[in-house]
Amino acid sequence: MKKLMVSGALALALSTSALVAEESGGFVGVDLGLASLTKMTMIPVGQDVGLSINSLGNLRYRLVGGYKWFFTQNVGLRAYVAVNNxxxxxxxxxxxxxxxxxxxxxxxTFYNSEQVSAGWFAGVSLGAGIHSGGIVSQYTGTNGQFSNLSNISGFDLGINLGLRTLFGKHHGVEFFTRFGALGASATGENGGVAIADLNTNQIYNAGIRYTYNF
Structure with missing residues (x-):
């Protein structure tokens, strides 16, 4: 009788664990964070090169949407699109x-209970950065004049890291960090001659994200 009760309790525990484990499915989300953006401009001055570096901090928001796959109770992958502005x-x-x-x-996932699960994530982010506005929008010097150099777009590569929690199987809260590896670049020209190079990279973006899991 005792063995039967133990077996029943174990079966119940396993079924409950399976019931509350995170499942594969779609999700959408929104996040808010702070970022550091670096703009580096190199302008030839005679035989030397003039270097200007601007480091900008700003408040950013992002929309995300995608799908996640769990292969075991604790291991999975997710793919999603993010628009960050x-x-x-x-x-x-x-x-x-x-x-x-x-x-x-x-x-x-390193923690599971009946109502809450917690874990971490790491991944890669590929896409494009589109930039416009007030830094080095025009330059006049001994090498000529160019304008709108800051209105550039280009390849963007970053690394995602963070912690994530899930409440009641549907509501998620994440603390994220994204480190920029490669950013957009452009060349300013005058009469077909390159006179300046500019590189823009979002060094990091960190904040908090809410997701709704279907």
């Missing part, structure tokens, strides 16, 4: 930056 303000005026990225994250 924000603007910086300063003595140079307003500088806008928009990122559109496809993301793939590895998911690992």
């Amino acid at each position: 924000g603007a910086s303000y300063g003595g140079v005026g307003q500088f806008n930056s928009l990122f559109v990225n496809a993301n793939v994250d590895f998911l690992n």
